[in-house]
Amino acid sequence: MTEPRSPIDDAVRAAGAVVGEHAGVTAVTDYGDPEAEIAASRRLGLADLSPLARVGFRGPGAREWLAARGVELPDEPNRARVQPDGSIAIARSWTEALVLGALRGADSVCDRLEAGAADGHRVRAYSLPRFDGMFWFALTGASAVDCLAKLCGVDMRESAFPVGSVAQTSLARLNAVIVRVDLGDMPVFHLLGDSASAEYAWASLLDAMQEFDGRPVGLRALHALAREFE
């Protein structure tokens, strides 16, 4: 009853989401047709990753504190680096980090970091409750760049925004963090923003996706694709 719940739980269930547990994470596994969702992901898919772990840290001691816990933060702000365990470390500024848990769930990095928050506080690495404060979607597939161009003023083409790029910008007039970390050769944009506006963001994205025949996809499709690329 008091299990963590995605901020768009109502919306995805209304869209026919099958919610299930995978590697300790309760999330949308599929919308009834995992096979079609794999194809859709390659074309244009939108997945709710909000149930996956994520945590932020900020402060003059954040970088060092995270490094001591094995998180390799990119040196420059607005860059992302994939960690050996599949989690993604994002430098939001010189002193702020956002760590996204691995797609395969059952993440230990974020849990470990969160458990050490009090310790971080002492060295001025202040934890930020991003799991609750931010939604996390993944926009995938060949048309993702064109779809984002309808919502966001930053050039998202690969020439200007290669893998590992981060843009903190306006998405459908909502403050958002956009991170490009592809799954194999499939473009994947991670989108994070104010959790209170998650339903608005989800609806805006689906509306923009229509002309590209995009659709919501579940984690099962993304896991299958991830295995394919391993």
Added chain:
Amino acid sequence: MKIMPCPLNGPRPIQEFTCGGEVVATPNPDRADAETWADYLFLHHNAAGIVREWWYHVPTSFWFIADRNTVTDEIVRTFLPRELFRPDAQRDQP
């Protein structure tokens, strides 16, 4: 729309920013006479030429300072506030 070179995020459309007005030195509130204090609160220089302004990048909640030519609207330079502001120890310490 104009491009603002943000010290944190690089060049971005001006819609992502709000202007916080001119950077003005705050007179010492305890010692300044009433006239100086009123000037500080209510009068703006509105100079023609290069003006130093506060700017805020909304998506990152990031304040910085821009030198902008109000005649040509050219943004000459942007930089972090700590170039101008240092932690001041004297105010209100017990």
Added chain:
Amino acid sequence: MMRERLPPPAGSRIDRSRPVRFEFEGRAYTGYAGDTIASALAANGVWCLSRSFKLHRPRGSFGFAGDEAGSLVQLDTEPNVQADARAIEPGMRVHAQNTVGGLEKDWASLLERFERFLPVGFYYKAFHKPRGVWNWWEKIIRRTAGLGRVDQSWTPEYFDKAYAHCDIAVIGGGAAGLAAAAACGAEGLDVLLVEREPELGGWLTYGRMDSDDGVLDDLRRRIQALPSVRVMTSATCTGWFADNWLAVTQGNRLHKIRANAVIACTGGTSQPAVFRNNDLPGIVSAAAVQRLIRHYGVRPGLRAVVLTAGDEGYAAALDLAEHGTDVAAVVDCRPDPPTGPMAAEAEARGHRILPGHTVREARRDPQRLQVGGVLATRVTGRGACAADGETIDCDLLVIAAGVAPAGGLLAQAGAKFRPIGRSAVPRLESLPAHANAAGVVAGAATVEVALAQAEQAGLAAAADLSGSAADASANSARPDADESSATWPVFPHPDGHEFVDLDEDVTVREIEDALAEGYDDIELLKRYSTVGMGPSQGRLSAIATAAVTAAARDTTSAEVGATTNRPPAVPTRFGLFAGRGFQPVRHTPMHGWHVEASAQMMTAGLWMRPAYYGRPDERADAIADEVLTVRRAVGLIDVSTLGGFEIRGPDALEFLERAYTPSFRRLRVGRTRYALLTDEQGVVVDDGVAAKLGPDHYYVTASTSGAEQLYPLLLWYQAQWQLDVDIADVTSAYGAINIAGPRARHVLETLGTDIALSPEACPYLAARTGKLAGVDVRLLRIGFVGELGYEIHPPASQSLGVWEALIDAGREYGIRPFGVEAQRVLRLEKGHVIVTQDTDGLTHPHEVDLGWALGRRKSFFVGKRSIEVLREKGLSRRLVGYAVPDRRATVPDEGHLVVRDGEITGRVTSSAWSPVLDQAIGLAYVAPDQAAVGSAITIKAAGGRLVEAEVARLPFYDPENLRQAM
């Protein structure tokens, strides 16, 4: 019935295998796929498309390029469609615009007879005297003026916007644009080529060339071979803004294009000549004739007269003659014998040429709404011609007065044009940074020059982007020296009707009258006479306006100058500006629950909040019931919308001391304190509660309306103070639930928590963290409503679970949710102020009895100095509570005035019927001498009724504050 079209290669854009049937003014016509409305009608011998805006004169298209008001028509659900740019569709029903009773028998055309009563500036002069006459005129004007008609039953279409980025944007896909794009593409640059028409090529697709040397095919091949060149056709650039931000419309989408550099190859606009009746349908530009022939295979007329001031009139004459139109005469208004290759060829072919002549007036065909002949006479001087001459019958009058550079977009970007020579055609003088131009807009008179300019512009742009500072002079190849020897063809007529601006029905005389009245600045002239204010935005009238003005003022067009160009460059549908209308909304974690529980939702900033639970017709009862439940049992309200900030670090206390008015030095961990915030002017900005959760960790709340502005403000302070502190906005990360009422503690205990809740362990103003319903929560023992209450802040993702658990656990205690309306009543009974409702942009703390919240011993906080100054000056008003003793009196509304002896002394800021006190209560500003408890005040309520009220002691309810401390 359709006239025979010309055989191919004429008619490159039409598909003769696909006839398209459509209607115009209720009559059936047939065109071909690829036709525009206007070309299909021209093919059927119909030139007149609409009536003019002011005088209801018959009008058609002059340029057949989608530029003018004359070709605006009405579709069933869409007004103001450019007939010469919109493709016909099967079954399309087209109507003329601006007619009363039809195009042929428009009774409003009688207006022409009253023209002398519509002098220049009539908008400003007429209809206002005698008093009240406007009301009568307005109905008439609304019926006869204006353009299309809006279909009220219309359903919205899907419009949207998209961003695009490129190294180089080339505007215009004619010869110059193609060459420029190819030059940039060959340098490896990412190029976006924007063309207004459905195909690339511009003039090359319809103009008459000396020899067909395959220029167009060659250019198209070069473009196709370059993958880095993207082409957009049927795409119109309507605005060129700072830092090369281009607005390009295509279909129902507005593209917002950011280019590092822009090359404008926007070509030119064929200009009308000014003479009597120059507005008749069937008077068209030389380019229009060539478009009709080559694009649409339309034989434009049977017998044509050509009026020219240059070589292009001869080219049109040759084209017409070759396609079966009898050319009666070429009237050349230049004094010297004609020069140029086309003129020579025309002469060689034996065309009749009248050098040094002009068309003094055009005459209407008595049977049809179009031109029927001209009076050609000798030019006798600048703007003058003989009264007598030769009458020539014709059904087509072709005008080649000259081509003006289509420089509107370039001018928006800051380029300067200057009229030169006797013809006073504007020439590009200077360009803004990272911009270039080539082709007709840059003064090129031949394809060869245009191509050379384009090549050079492309290379210059490439050099500019690579950082190798190109020589400014290399920005644009110098234009041709070719200059017309004639002055601009403007021939005033004693009987008038020589239209300078066809969109707005502005004649030579009206411009002269406006100048005589003193409106001699070109910008004033525009606004007074409305010249240049129609859909063509001066593209077809600016040169003639400048010429008439220069003649009247005895000066040059260069001295007269030009009006400012502003976006949009061409008429643009509102839907394109609106797009998807993104409006972010914020939902609390319990949003879905509220909706399920039939809450009436209201907006609070970006948030949605329950106003009350129940049907709208039960509103008053629902609110009263919610209030009484809180007072007697227990209620809970979703306050997740409250702002929440984490203030952490060694200087956290120091930061709070400076930013907020009270002192937090003596605040212990586990306690909360009211946190008031004023700005530098001493004005109350926001309030909340600061909870000390650790030695250098505070959790501070902010009001729903204030949080969004407060976070940047706090960060701005920190940017200046540079303290060792972190300020984090965690508003959305925490839900918040206020459970209040005498049974609140029972509910929490029933639910189960590891937080000790006894009054001793968790007294009023305590702050605790612990588990509630198995969830880690922050629990603040505070309340806004004056009962025993707890504010529970669970993580957002688990807030709904906690909410539902509270509802379950509270069932036995009669719990129910309450909304914002009940909360407003409850807090009003407690006399609590809501910042921004009970305060305004001038309110300082002493006016609202918040002096107690100012840290007296603090040497500094934001606003301190100003508050002291204001206090010394003495109060000018005070916020007080009032009660209305007469229970039958009108309940005042917020905003109603407090009056005394006919003077306003204040206003009501909050008002409600208190179900507990059973009377109307409220808060109001009053004069300081009315503020004592027991003072009588008078409120001017709805309908001017005076309501007697009495200043009351606050709080109204539970004055000893025993209940919240239970």
